[in-house]
Amino acid sequence: MQLMNIINALSLEVLQLQGDFNVEVRGGYTSDMLSDVLAHSREKNIWITFQTHQNVVAVAKLKDLAAVIFVNNRTPDEDTLKRAREENVILLRTADSAFGISGKLYGLIMPKD
Amino acid sequence: MSGENVLSQSFEIIGGNFGRAGKASTTVKDILKELGIDPSIIRRTAIATYEAEMNVVMYAEKGEMTLRVTPEMVHLHLQDQGPGIPDIKLAMKEGYSTATPEMREMGFGAGMGLPNIKKNSDLFEISSEVGKGTRLEIVIYLNPKVKANP
Ligand SMILES: Nc1ncnc2c1ncn2[C@@H]1O[C@H](COP(=O)(O)OP(=O)(O)OP(=O)(O)O)[C@@H](O)[C@H]1O
Ligand SMILES: [Mg+2]
Numbered sequence: 001m002q003l004m005n006i007i008n009a010l011s012l013e014v015l016q017l018q019g020d021f022n023v024e025v026r027g028g029y030t031s032d033m034l035s036d037v038l039a040h041s042r043e044k045n046i047w048i049t050f051q052t053h054q055n056v057v058a059v060a061k062l063k064d065l066a067a068v069i070f071v072n073n074r075t076p077d078e079d080t081l082k083r084a085r086e087e088n089v090i091l092l093r094t095a096d097s098a099f100g101i102s103g104k105l106y107g108l109i110m111p112k113d
Numbered sequence: 114m115s116g117e118n119v120l121s122q123s124f125e126i127i128g129g130n131f132g133r134a135g136k137a138s139t140t141v142k143d144i145l146k147e148l149g150i151d152p153s154i155i156r157r158t159a160i161a162t163y164e165a166e167m168n169v170v171m172y173a174e175k176g177e178m179t180l181r182v183t184p185e186m187v188h189l190h191l192q193d194q195g196p197g198i199p200d201i202k203l204a205m206k207e208g209y210s211t212a213t214p215e216m217r218e219m220g221f222g223a224g225m226g227l228p229n230i231k232k233n234s235d236l237f238e239i240s241s242e243v244g245k246g247t248r249l250e251i252v253i254y255l256n257p258k259v260k261a262n263p
Contacts, residue, residue, distance in 0.1 A: 034167075035225035038160050039232075043152075051220045055167075058135025062142060062159040079132065087139065 001025055001109050003066050003090065006046070010104055012069060012092040016081050019090035025066045025109060030102045034059050041065060048102055052076040054083050061087045069105075071098045119148065123179045126169040128195065131219070134170045137178050138162040148182060154253055157233040158187050161251050164226035169193045171216055173246065186235075189251040197243040205231070205239075 004021040007014060029041035030048040034055060041047060043064040049056065052074050060068050067090040070076065076084075076091060084091050094101045122144065124137035141162050145155045162178065169176035173195025181188040198204045205227050212222025231237045236252035 032220050033223040033225075034220045035164065035223040035229055038163060039225055039229050043156070049220075053219055054132060055135055055219065058139055058163065061139055062135070062163050064156070 003046075006105070006108060007092065009108055010094065010101065012094055015070075015076065015091040015093055016084050018085045019067070019088045021090065023066045027109065028102065028105050030098050038063060046105060048098055048105070050074060050098065052080060054080050056080065057083045057087055057089045057091075060089045066090070067092055069094055069101055071096060071101055119184065120144070120182045121179065123177055126166055126173075126176045126178060126193070128170060128172070128174040128176070128193075130170060134167060135163060138166050141178075141180050144180065145182070145187065150182070150187070150255065154187065154255055157253055158189070160233045161230045161253070162189060164229045165189070165191050165249055165251070167221065168226055168247075169195070171212065171221060172196060176246070184255070186255055187253045189249070191249040191251075192246060193248075194246045197245055197247055198239075198241040199243050201239055201241060 003023050003025050006025055023044060025046055026044040027042060028046040028048060029037060031037050032050050037047060037059055041063050044066045047060060047065050047068045048071060049068065050071055052070050056068055057080060069092045071094060073093060073095045126137055127133065138159060142155060142159050145158060166178060173193035176191060176193030179190045203209055207228045208224040210222040210224035216222050230251060234251045235254045238250040241247040
């Protein structure tokens with residue numbers, strides 16, 4: 001499913017507009033530990049996290065992630081937004097918890113058996 | 114090491130500077146992309162460089178990362194000035210970390226960095242002198258066949 005369709009379906013708030021909203025999302029990964037995300041996330045995954053600092057942008061860029069969703073309405077600081085604009089990393093926000101939004105995203109994009 | 118250099122570039126890494134952290138690694142990634150290196154090689158290099166860069170930021174005063182790309186390999190050399198690692202075998206163990214509570218709050222300190230580097234490199238060497246600093250050498254071959262017959 002294309003990222004923009006996921007954003008619409010899950011009513012995610014878009015925090016900055018630089019990046020590829022047409023990207024075909026291939027799953028997601030939920031974690032707050034950066035080394036864990038580096039090791040186990042896959043290209044074009046959506047990363048769901050509580051962390052909002054600049055290093056999140058670096059990890060998302062290095063792993064070619066489709067976007068990052070901040071949970072519990074967590075707000076990144078201006079430096080994080082600036083770096084995301086520079087690096088074309090799409091940042092999204094939800095009022096849901098990590099559990100809640102992970103479940104919704106899973107239901108939306110993972111194949112049913 | 115044989116082979117004509119395609120490119121060689123060094124990056125300074127400043128200890129404790131979490132704001133700038135990751136800049137060296139993202140720049141290396143951009144360079145490799147520009148050179149048309151295979152995406153899977155770029156991805157492995159990105160993991161190794163970021164983990165190595167963050168360790169300098171987290172634990173050392175400063176360091177330097179040198180990237181060399183030859184027709185055969187991506188070669189990374191890191192040298193830092195810092196406390197060094199007293200027990201390298203222990204530091205290499207997944208889950209071992211001396212990260213501070215502040216670092217852990219930021220999502221560092223899983224104790225996965227060094228194991229991640231090792232997993233993603235074809236050759237990995239680490240040496241350290243306590244009170245002086247730590248040195249890493251990382252090789253990722255561009256052609257998977259080279260790995261089988263070094
Ligand atoms: N450059 C370095 N200088 C001094 N000590 C280091 C250095 N790199 C690693 N260490 C030591 O080795 C330990 C393990 O490093 P490793 O990168 O595997 O995990 P971490 O940095 O603690 O956590 P993570 O990488 O998952 O965020 C560190 O906690 C630290 O004690
Ligand atoms: Mg580390």
